[in-house]
Amino acid sequence: MHALLALLGDLSRQELHGLTDEESLDRTALLVAAGNMVAAELTRTVRHAETTQAPERDGLTSMRSWLVGHQRVSANDASKLMRAGRTLPSFPLVAAGFAAGEITAAQVDVIADAVGPKEIAAAAAQGIELAGFDEAWARVARECSHDSLKVAVQAFQAALDPDGPEPDPTEARSLRIVKHADGSTTGRWDLDAVASEKVQAAIESQVQADRPKGDTRTRVQQQADALVQIADNQLASGQLPILRGEKPHVVVQLALEDLIDPATGAQTASMGFGAQISAARARWLACDAVVSRVVMGPDGTPLDYGRKHRIVPAPLRRAVVARDKNCVFAGCGAPHWWADVHHLVHWINGGETSLKNSALLCERHHTKVHHGFSVVRDPGGRWRTYRPDGTEILIGPLLS
Incomplete structure (x- = not known):
């Protein structure tokens, strides 16, 4: 392992300006293959650590938590590693191509995201052989485009469930919220038809109730504002579940001198979920808020x-x-x-x-x-x- 790190260090110090176009491309291809091999070995090691409950040594219950907390891996990438480690043993040809550097971690995730332990068990119960899919996916991953592999994986899903989704729609529902460095978020949800109708009805009611004259907002902006207004209404109603002994509310932490100072003060105040906002924005929120004094000094x-x-x-x-x-x-x-x-x-x-x-x-x-x-x-x-x-x-x- 130390020799590998030393070799990578040597590579990073090599001068690239003298490379021809052919040499640059060859070097890139080799590094992609090497990166795939390292990713495969990382996946194998993480899976071993998971099965032996190694994170318990540091007081954690899962390798995902350990990767996020100890190695600063993103939660999304850690989840992908865990999924791949659990799925690859059932597809030895794909695993071999991954280890040889011929298949990428992203391609493995296409398979692992759709075919986990639950799907593998369902296939066994229905007598569906995995070997044929393993061979086909390994070949497609090596020879065809990334999107082609997605199509090939859909064939497995169709074979596993030719009659469509399970009657229980909640199994397919998901909501992902990703927080960015400036505290803003992006999200994606996946909902069944009935759940989608409920959400759309709630958002549309708010959109139609707020259509001022001269409104130049786009449709997507109107829907986003409607979602925020629904959250505002729920928080103000006081009917949401109690959270750690208090009703859920928006929290803003700001030094007293910044509350008084009229300056804008970028990234001066912090919010309950970690976002940083300006002092000016915090003062705006304070216009309609309860102000609590928190003394942090030794005389508090x-x-x-x-x-x-x-x-x-x-x-x-x-x-x-x-x-x-x-x-x-x-x-x-x-x-x-x-x-x-x-x-x-x-x-x-x-x-x-x-x-x-x-x-x-x-x-x-x-x-x-x-x-x-x-x-x-x-x-x-x-x-x-x-x-x-x-x-x-x-x-x-x-x-x-």
């Missing part, structure tokens, strides 16, 4: 409830969320709305209900900390996590 007596309270009051939870943002267990980062406020020194052992004695932990890691693991906030404000044997869980690749 309202945040210190001493021994009188074992249950964490809402103002203290807001302060802990403002400081920690998410689960502080190494490699986790679960959002604060999944998390509990943990007493570092347990209340029953004399620990106070205070900001200093609190840490934000998701349910799984709250349990882990009560069974041998520990989290400690060092003098510099950085959270550190320790295994039951006292060794620290460190984040990042081991390159030396």
Whole structure:
């Protein structure tokens, strides 16, 4: 492994300006093949780590969580790795082509996204042989376009379910929301016909109720505004389920001096789901909001409830969320709305209900900390996590 890293380092230092067009293309083709081989080996290793429950060493329940938290792999890419690892053993020819560098990780994902353990079990129950599909897909992946493989995979889905979708429509429903660096989001949903009708009826009612004279918005802009208005109406109704002891609401954290200062202040305020907005936008929201004072300094007596309270009051939870943002267990980062406020020194052992004695932990890691693991906030404000044997869980690749 170290020799491989050293070789890649040597390649990155090679001068490319002297290459002919033919040499540039040959080099590119070889690197694509090498990248495929590395991706195949990564997939195989991740699958092995998953089946041996290796992430438990670092207090995590899945390799997906470990890849996201410890190696900073995107959640989407981690899911693809997991899917591929579970599917490839059933398709040895595709796996061999992947390992030889002839098939790409994206092609493998086309197969794995459509054919997982559930579909493989269904095929076995119906007496459908996988070998023929394995041979066909390996050949198409090596010789044809990416879209051709998608068509070939659809043939398996048709053979598996010639009569159409299952009567239960909820199995096919999905909603994906992707957050970007500036806090904006893009999304995609997949809904059955009846669910689509419900959503379209709700959005259309709002669109038709808001058609001011001179409206120059496009249709897609009107629909987006309608969706936001539906969310506004639901949040204002107070009828949504309670979330961690409080009604769901929009949270904006802003320093007092920025609230008063008339300057715009780009990326000055932070929101509950992690987005950064300007001070001007925060002041706009504050016009129709409840303002809560959260004192983070050492003299913040309202945040210190001493021994009188074992249950964490809402103002203290807001302060802990403002400081920690998410689960502080190494490699986790679960959002604060999944998390509990943990007493570092347990209340029953004399620990106070205070900001200093609190840490934000998701349910799984709250349990882990009560069974041998520990989290400690060092003098510099950085959270550190320790295994039951006292060794620290460190984040990042081991390159030396």
